[in-house]
Amino acid sequence: MKSLDAKLAQVRVQPSSRAFIIADAKDADMAFGVRAPGPRGYLSSRGERPARFSPEVWSREEFGYRNLPEFLDIIREVVNQGLVDIMLMSAYVNEQLTIKEGLFRNSPVTPAARANDTTDVWAVRHGCYTKEPAQTFRSASIDQIQCGRVDCDRGGAEFPGANLGLYSVTFVNELGQDRETLLEFKAFREEAERKAFRYFLEVFDPNVSSGVPAEKLGEFINDNILRTLAGVPEAGRPVFLKIAYHGARAMEELAQYDPNLVVGILGGSAGTTYDAFRLIHDAQKYGARVALFGRKINNAEHQLGFIEMLRLITDGRLSPEEAVRAYHGILQSKGIKPHRALEHDLVLTDQSMSYGGEGVRRVVEVRNNPLARVAVGSASTPDGKLPEKKGGAGSAVRWPVLGNGKPDFSLMTSAQRQAYDADRLTRRYG
Numbered sequence: 001m002k003s004l005d006a007k008l009a010q011v012r013v014q015p016s017s018r019a020f021i022i023a024d025a026k027d028a029d030m031a032f033g034v035r036a037p038g039p040r041g042y043l044s045s046r047g048e049r050p051a052r053f054s055p056e057v058w059s060r061e062e063f064g065y066r067n068l069p070e071f072l073d074i075i076r077e078v079v080n081q082g083l084v085d086i087m088l089m090s091a092y093v094n095e096q097l098t099i100k101e102g103l104f105r106n107s108p109v110t111p112a113a114r115a116n117d118t119t120d121v122w123a124v125r126h127g128c129y130t131k132e133p134a135q136t137f138r139s140a141s142i143d144q145i146q147c148g149r150v151d152c153d154r155g156g157a158e159f160p161g162a163n164l165g166l167y168s169v170t171f172v173n174e175l176g177q178d179r180e181t182l183l184e185f186k187a188f189r190e191e192a193e194r195k196a197f198r199y200f201l202e203v204f205d206p207n208v209s210s211g212v213p214a215e216k217l218g219e220f221i222n223d224n225i226l227r228t229l230a231g232v233p234e235a236g237r238p239v240f241l242k243i244a245y246h247g248a249r250a251m252e253e254l255a256q257y258d259p260n261l262v263v264g265i266l267g268g269s270a271g272t273t274y275d276a277f278r279l280i281h282d283a284q285k286y287g288a289r290v291a292l293f294g295r296k297i298n299n300a301e302h303q304l305g306f307i308e309m310l311r312l313i314t315d316g317r318l319s320p321e322e323a324v325r326a327y328h329g330i331l332q333s334k335g336i337k338p339h340r341a342l343e344h345d346l347v348l349t350d351q352s353m354s355y356g357g358e359g360v361r362r363v364v365e366v367r368n369n370p371l372a373r374v375a376v377g378s379a380s381t382p383d384g385k386l387p388e389k390k391g392g393a394g395s396a397v398r399w400p401v402l403g404n405g406k407p408d409f410s411l412m413t414s415a416q417r418q419a420y421d422a423d424r425l426t427r428r429y430g
Contacts, residue, residue: 003108004085004164008239008262011289015259020284020314021240023086024307025267025294026075027114027166029068030090030139031121037071038298039064042336044073072097074303079109081304083311088112088166088292091140095148099160113145115165115188115199120207133177133208134170136184142197154195165192166242168202171224173210182228189236200290201225201238202266218250226257240264240290245279248286255287264290271296273306273327273345277320281313301338305330321346 007019028036040063049069053059066074075097079087087109089097094113097103104111120134143152146159169185171178192199203225205217212220221243229237240262245251255263265283267276276296283291293310300306309323318326328342338345401407 002085002110004110007085007289011262012260018314018316019289021085021264021290022083022307022310022314023088023112023264023290023292024078024084024297025088025292026071026078026093026298027088027090028294028298029071029093030114030117031123033124035065035125037066037068038295040066040070042074042301042303043070044077046073049073076103078297078303078307079103079107081307082108083307084109086110086112086164086292088114088294089162090114091145094145094162098162099148110164111162112164112166112200113140113162115140115142115145115167116184118168118170120170120204121168130207133172133174134181134204136181138184138188142191142195146195146197152195163197164239165197165199166202167199167238168204169228170204170207171210171221172206172208173212173220178224185228189232193236198239200240200242200264202242205244217244218246218253221246222250222254222257225254229261242266242290242292244268245283245288248282251283251286251288262289264288264292267291267293267296269295272340272347272349273300273324274320274347275349276306277309277313277323278348280310281320284314301331301336302327302334 004021007021010017010019028038030036043066049067051063051067053063072093075087075089075093078084085108087104089111091113094111098111116136116138118134118136119129119132122129141150142165143150144161145165146152146161146163148161152159167185167188169181171181188199191197203221205221206212210220225241225243241254242264243254243266245265251263251265254261265279265288267279276293280291280293291310291314297303297306305327309318309327312318312326313320313323324346325342328338328345331338399407
């Protein structure tokens with residue numbers, strides 16, 4: 001059984017379960033063109049793939065984006081890591097990896113493909129499409145996602161491609177526009193039901209001025225979701241929702257409405273590492289069961305380490321603050337320069353997450369942390385003396401300990417904490 005199905009079943013049987021679904025959105029080629037694979041600062045362990053560049057025009061080094069083969073290598077690594085539950089791809093990438101390669105055949109990860117690409121995701125360079133009210137459009141058919149061709153052979157129970165898709169709608173608070181959006185969604189739902197195709201529903205915020213105040217968007221989106229799905233019987237309903245996080249009140253309002261409605265969040269723009277970790281933590285706290293991160297993962301300095309931090313947060317093993325420090329320890333152990341210094345990466349910049357004035361840095365001791373493979377106790381003493389460790393440059397690195405020999409996080413300076421995290425994570429990622 002795929003981890004997605006196991007977790008969905010667990011959530012329905014045991015509402016108090018911590019089961020949480022993480023999806024990696026690698027479908028950006030249906031939006032951004034050349035920029036979709038992301039910056040070349042991070043490549044898979046396979047490294048650079050050959051590319052054709054005329055030396056009189058530019059060098060491979062100065063070209064800032066990965067090519068598609070490099071992008072596919074990263075997807076393979078993430079799938080093989082096995083910590084995400086869903087890998088969302090374009091129909092073309094789904095064909096290459098799911099149908100032709102069989103990447104997901106023996107994997108707990110479920111393949112999925114973007115089932116429509118409305119104009120509000122047409123983010124091509126120099127284009128103006130995203131500034132216009134979203135128009136409905138579908139590049140790929142359900143059959144093409146399931147089996148890579150216009151008409152699938154429906155004699156068997158399974159398909160070689162993905163049998164899960166993302167369908168997105170954008171309500172802009174204009175009657176004619178929103179009615180057209182719902183008519184297209186209705187046609188898709190009916191086709192999906194006939195073809196036994198599962199989908200999850202993404203509801204974007206208005207991409208143009210809607211007349212709805214920003215602080216009321218959560219209510220506008222919630223009501224549109226519930227009104228829309230009220231006319232959909234169970235056979236045609238989405239597996240789960242994907243929406244922007246509008247704060248604790250809006251999330252709880254939607255999550256408590258119907259126990260059968262599984263609510264998930266989208267990641268949005270990259271932001272700081274703390275933005276991402278705090279977002280998934282708080283969304284889960286207030287009722288979300290799913291997080292689908294695209295740019296937040298794809299722009300990370302080390303995607304596998306970033307994903308592992310997400311999983312540790314949703315499992316309740318790390319706080320967002322500690323996850324940021326642990327992630328920087330991973331980067332340090334691998335010699336990767338972070339996008340931001342640790343103190344800057346611990347800043348909350350996403351204003352939608354600033355409710356309650358809780359964007360304050362905390363120091364939290366990790367208990368039962370699976371990343372703590374290095375035995376600190378062997379280098380510490382019960383009399384409270386500071387243990388001594390050698391840093392990468394050979395200099396002595398010290399941090400305070402408690403009477404029982406455990407590290408005293410409350411007295412650590414930033415440098416001591418970074419040294420401790422790096423030492424703790426070296427054996428796992430070094």
